[in-house]
Structures are given as C-alpha cells and as structure tokens.
Amino acid sequence: MNQFFRLVYFLKYAKKETAIRILLGLGIVGAQFSQTWFLAKMVIAVCGKRNMKEILICFLAEFLSLFIRAGLIKYQEYFLKKYAAKVKNEIRSQILDKIMVLGPSFKNDQRTGNLQSLITDGVESLEAFLTQYIPQIAVVVFTTIFITTFMCRLDRTVGLLLLFMSAVTVIVPHIFMPAVSDVMVLYWKEYAQLNAQYIDDMQGMSTLKSLGASKKEGKRLKTQAIGFAAESMRNLGISLSDSTLITICITAGTSISILLSAIHVAQGKIPYAVLIQVLFLAGECLRPMNDLSIYWHNSYTGLSVAEELLYVLDYPVSEKPKENLQNTGIGKKPEIVLQNLSFQYEKDGADVLKNVDMVFKSGKVTAIAGKSGSGKSTIVNLLLGFYETEKNRIQIDGKTLESFEPDYLRSQISVVFQDSFLFYGTVKDNIRMARPEASDAEIMQAAMAANAHEFIVNLPNGYDTLVGERGATLSGGERQRIAIARAILKNAPILILDEATSSVDCKNEQEIQNALKEAMKDRTTLVIAHRMTTIEDADKIYVMQNGHVEGCGTHEELLQKDQIYQNLVRAQSYE
Numbered sequence: 001m002n003q004f005f006r007l008v009y010f011l012k013y014a015k016k017e018t019a020i021r022i023l024l025g026l027g028i029v030g031a032q033f034s035q036t037w038f039l040a041k042m043v044i045a046v047c048g049k050r051n052m053k054e055i056l057i058c059f060l061a062e063f064l065s066l067f068i069r070a071g072l073i074k075y076q077e078y079f080l081k082k083y084a085a086k087v088k089n090e091i092r093s094q095i096l097d098k099i100m101v102l103g104p105s106f107k108n109d110q111r112t113g114n115l116q117s118l119i120t121d122g123v124e125s126l127e128a129f130l131t132q133y134i135p136q137i138a139v140v141v142f143t144t145i146f147i148t149t150f151m152c153r154l155d156r157t158v159g160l161l162l163l164f165m166s167a168v169t170v171i172v173p174h175i176f177m178p179a180v181s182d183v184m185v186l187y188w189k190e191y192a193q194l195n196a197q198y199i200d201d202m203q204g205m206s207t208l209k210s211l212g213a214s215k216k217e218g219k220r221l222k223t224q225a226i227g228f229a230a231e232s233m234r235n236l237g238i239s240l241s242d243s244t245l246i247t248i249c250i251t252a253g254t255s256i257s258i259l260l261s262a263i264h265v266a267q268g269k270i271p272y273a274v275l276i277q278v279l280f281l282a283g284e285c286l287r288p289m290n291d292l293s294i295y296w297h298n299s300y301t302g303l304s305v306a307e308e309l310l311y312v313l314d315y316p317v318s319e320k321p322k323e324n325l326q327n328t329g330i331g332k333k334p335e336i337v338l339q340n341l342s343f344q345y346e347k348d349g350a351d352v353l354k355n356v357d358m359v360f361k362s363g364k365v366t367a368i369a370g371k372s373g374s375g376k377s378t379i380v381n382l383l384l385g386f387y388e389t390e391k392n393r394i395q396i397d398g399k400t401l402e403s404f405e406p407d408y409l410r411s412q413i414s415v416v417f418q419d420s421f422l423f424y425g426t427v428k429d430n431i432r433m434a435r436p437e438a439s440d441a442e443i444m445q446a447a448m449a450a451n452a453h454e455f456i457v458n459l460p461n462g463y464d465t466l467v468g469e470r471g472a473t474l475s476g477g478e479r480q481r482i483a484i485a486r487a488i489l490k491n492a493p494i495l496i497l498d499e500a501t502s503s504v505d506c507k508n509e510q511e512i513q514n515a516l517k518e519a520m521k522d523r524t525t526l527v528i529a530h531r532m533t534t535i536e537d538a539d540k541i542y543v544m545q546n547g548h549v550e551g552c553g554t555h556e557e558l559l560q561k562d563q564i565y566q567n568l569v570r571a572q573s574y575e
C-alpha cells in the first residue's frame with residue numbers, strides 16, 4: 001500500500017494536468033449522464049402526452065450532450081498524451097539522475113538490461129496507473145455523490161443500492177491487491193530478466209558464435225521465455241477474476257435496481273416514469289466504476305514495476321556530508337598520497353587492497369605493475385571516488401579525497417581506461433565530450449597528439465563519421481586513440497592511463513607513447529601497466545601482488561632487486 005501512495009506522489013509533478021484530467025473525466029461522465037437522462041425523458045414524453053415540442057427539446061438536448069461528450073473524449077485523448085509524457089519524463093529523469101549519482105558501484109551490481117527495461121517499458125507501463133486510474137478515482141468519488149443523490153430523489157432504495165454497489169466495485173480490486181502484488185512482482189522480474197538476457201546475448205553474439213554456444217544459449221532463452229509466458233498467464237488469471245467480479249457487481253447492481261423500481265411501480269410507490277429513468281440511468285451510474293476497473297486492469301504491469309523503481313530511487317546514497325565540500329584546492333601538478341589504504345568491494349568481503357601506501361609525486365609519472373587481479377584498477381576506481389573508502393586514506397595536495405565535491409574531483413582527472421567506451425555519435429562528438437566548449441581546431445589538435453588524426457581523416461566522413469554503438473565500427477586501437485584524444489583535450493592536472501595502450505599494436509604504441517609523453521608533461525600521471533615496456537621511463541614504479549605493495553623503485557632498480565617485477569618482465573617477453 002505504501003508503494004501505491006509512493007507512486008501516486010509522482011503526480012505532484014503534474015498537479016495542473018491531473019486537475020484538468022479529473023475535470024475532463026467529470027465533464028465526460030456529466031455529458032453521458034445528461035445524454036441518457038434526456039433520452040429517458042424523450043421516451044417518457046413519447047409514452048405520455050406525446051408533446052412534440054417536449055420531444056424535440058429532449059432530442060436536441062440529448063444531441064448536444066452527445067456532441068459535447070464526443071468533443072471532450074477527443075480532447076482527452078490528445079491531452080492524455082501530453083499529461084502522460086510529462087509524468088513519465090519526470091520519473092525517467094529521477095531514475096537516471098539517481099543512477100548517475102550512485103555511479104559505477106551501483107551499476108556494476110545490476111544487469112544493464114534490467115535497468116534498461118525499468119527506464120523504458122517499466123516507466124511506460126506506469127502511464128495507465130498514474131494518468132488514468134488515479135484521476136478516475138476522483139471522478140468516481142464526485143460522480144457517485146452526485147448521481148446517487150440524484151437517484152435517491154427518484155427512488156431512495158435504488159439510490160442506496162447503487163451507492164453500495166459503487167463502493168463494492170471500488171473496494172474489490174483492493175481486496176485482490178495482496179495476491180496481485182506477489183504475482184505482479186514475479187511477472188516483472190521474469191520480464192526484466194528475459195530482456196536483460198536478450199541484451200547480453202546481442203552484445204556478446206560474436207563471443208557466443210566463436211564459442212559455439214549459440215544453440216545452448218538459444219535454449220536457455222527459450223526456457224526463460226516459457227517462464228515469462230507462464231507468469232503472464234498467472235497475471236492474466238488474477239486480473240480476469242478481479243475484472244469478472246467487478247463486471248458481475250455492475251450487472252447485478254443495474255438489474256437489481258431495475259427490479260426494485262419495477263416492484264415499487266407495481267406497489268404504486270413511484271410513477272412508471274421513474275422506472276423508465278432508472279432503466280436508462282442505472283447502468284450510467286455504474287459506468288465510471290466500470291471505467292475504473294478497466295484502468296485498474298491496465299495498471300497491473302505498472303504496479304509490478306513499483307518495487308524495482310522504488311528500489312532504485314530509495315537506494316542509499318553515500319553518506320558523505322553534502323555541505324562544505326570543496327570545488328577548489330587541487331593544484332596544477334597535485335601530489336597524491338595513499339596511506340594505509342585497505343578496501344573491499346563488498347561489505348565483509350575479502351580485502352582487495354591491504355594497507356597500501358603510495359605517493360604519486362607532483363608532476364611525475366608513477367606506474368603500478370602487478371599481475372591481473374592484484375588491485376591496480378581498484379586504485380583508479382577509488383581515486384575517481386566511485387567507491388567509498390575509509391576516510392583520510394587518500395589525500396590530494398594535502399586534502400582528503402572526501403573533502404572534494406565529486407564532480408570537481410573528476411573534472412581534475414583525465415582517464416584513459418583499458419576498455420574505452422565510445423558513444424553512438426560522430427568521432428568529433430566523442431572527443432568533444434571531454435570539453436564541450438572545445439573548438440574544432442582544438443579537437444583536431446588533441447587527435448593529432450593522440451596519433452588519431454590520420455585514421456580519422458581517412459574515415460568516410462572524417463571527424464563527422466558515426467562510430468556506431470560502443471564504437472563498434474572502429475578497431476580496438478582506433479577506439480583507444482580516440483579515448484586518448486579525449487583525455488588530452490580535457491587537459492586535467494591528473495592523468496590516469498589504465499592500461500591505455502593495451503589494444504594498440506606495437507608500431508602505434510611507440511607513436512602513442514610519444515604523444516602520451518607530451519600529455520604527461522606538467523601534470524601528475526599514474527600509469528597502470530599492462531605492457532612493461534610502457535612504464536620503463538616512469539619516475540617510480542609500485543609492484544603489487546594480491547592487494548599489497550610488494551616493492552617500489554625505478555625500472556632499473558626493480559630489475560635488480562624485485563623478483564615479482566623480474567617475473568612480470570620475463571613473462572611479458574614470452575608473450
């Protein structure tokens with residue numbers, strides 16, 4: 001129930017539109033009611049005095065009501081689109097903002113497909129609940145008061161009976177709610193998982209093919225699809241029983257009202273004209289409830305998303321104090337100190353870093369070497385503030401990492417990741433992301449420095465060539481050089497190269513190394529080494545093993561004294 005109200009709360013972002021939607025709903029019910037009422041009056045006039053003037057007036061009034069109703073319905077259709085778009089945009093931007101605030105530490109724990117389903121189909125399915133069902137409740141309340149009072153004046157018992165049936169039709173869906181919510185949550189989970197699996201398989205299609213695993217994966221998908229179909233049927237089963245019960249209530253309410261009126265006419269308690277009015281109007285009285293039950297039906301999928309949606313929106317943000325965060329204080333060549341730094345990705349999990357002490361000297365190049373899984377990239381994640389650490393363990397220019405505004409901190413660091421990500425768009429747009437105000441000339445300069453200009457101008461549309469999703473139309477080395485151009489363009493005081501040249505061939509590597517040397521000048525650089533040749537010139541190299549710092553020195557010093565380093569260099573020369 002709490003979730004129910006939490007969802008309703010989103011309507012506060014479209015208060016005016018919600019009010020208009022309610023007014024339109026009231027107008028439509030009013031026009032419908034008056035149309036039927038004049039029709040009943042016309043029949044009574046025909047059966048009674050057959051006054052042609054009265055018949056004509058009733059006909060014209062009925063026709064006018066019909067006209068107004070049709071106009072309101074058309075306008076409502078158009079209005080609902082705008083109204084729904086506003087509400088859905090608000091919810092989507094809240095989810096996206098939250099995911100951005102939570103950052104990679106949250107995203108890495110989720111399947112991309114699940115989040116994608118939530119943002120697209122999940123939010124879409126909330127439309128019926130928020131923009132139809134909820135406003136219709138208000139319509140039902142107002143019209144029930146008006147219509148039952150009107151009916152009570154015709155025949156008190158019938159009026160009270162209709163009031164009772166209205167209450168029943170509103171309450172029935174909520175009696176089903178506990179049973180429905182379990183089924184709905186499972187339904188959404190199955191749907192999101194199936195979607196996530198499809199996305200995984202599409203993205204990993206080449207790997208699946210090369211492993212000869214596509215048939216096996218196809219079977220797995222089929223099993224998941226069958227599971228989803230079963231959940232859909234369960235969902236349908238519950239929603240059908242619920243709506244059937246409502247339909248029975250509405251039909252029974254209408255029939256019993258007519259029967260009661262007929263008895264009252266036979267007993268001489270009311271004139272037969274009232275019976276005709278009840279005959280026409282009883283169904284109309286319960287029509288708003290019927291609409292409500294249809295909207296409730298359409299809201300099922302939306303309600304099934306509630307748990308997932310609120311899970312993301314309520315996910316706790318790090319408890320960093322928001323006030324007094326600095327957005328200044330990092331110099332042109334900052335010094336970075338890691339002091340007794342330990343870290344686990346999961347609470348009570350194993351230490352990925354253990355008592356790490358390191359100093360990245362101002363304006364110098366520091367490298368970290370170590371076997372795969374020794375914790376090198378974790379240090380980068382921590383420097384970027386993607387995960388929380390014990391306070392005061394990382395200092396930049398004498399100030400603790402936590403004291404900086406996260407956006408400011410990241411604006412002071414350029415990173416070239418091992419797996420550089422390009423977005424769908426042109427080469428130019430991708431480089432410009434690092435500094436949106438950069439001119440075309442500056443973008444070209446950065447590309448030249450990253451040894452990327454030559455291949456870019458040979459692309460079909462040069463800098464305006466679309467790179468496809470994740471840069472799929474470029475080679476690994478080309479993607480990497482665009483990422484390096486981005487880092488050069490950003491021109492931040494701290495440069496982190498996380499295995500930046502790992503996808504580049506040897507010829508290009510030397511050229512990129514020269515370019516990177518330029519980029520490293522006058523800033524503090526951290527190089528995470530994959531190829532040992534790339535760190536031979538570093539001012540200092542830390543050697544890591546299993547999250548520990550096992551040694552440090554220059555390349556020559558380590559070659560003399562550090563066995564782990566010697567092994568790393570030896571292993572590389574065999575590659």
Ligand SMILES: Nc1ncnc2c1ncn2[C@@H]1O[C@H](COP(=O)(O)OP(=O)(O)OP(=O)(O)O)[C@@H](O)[C@H]1O
Pocket residue numbers: 108345346352370371372373374375376377378379
């Ligand atoms: N998001 C994560 N959640 C849980 N464990 C993680 C996560 N990322 C990395 N790890 C674990 O932390 C350890 C250190 O990983 P890290 O990526 O820092 O190593 P690395 O030295 O950079 O390795 P590589 O050279 O292969 O990139 C590994 O055991 C890895 O499995």
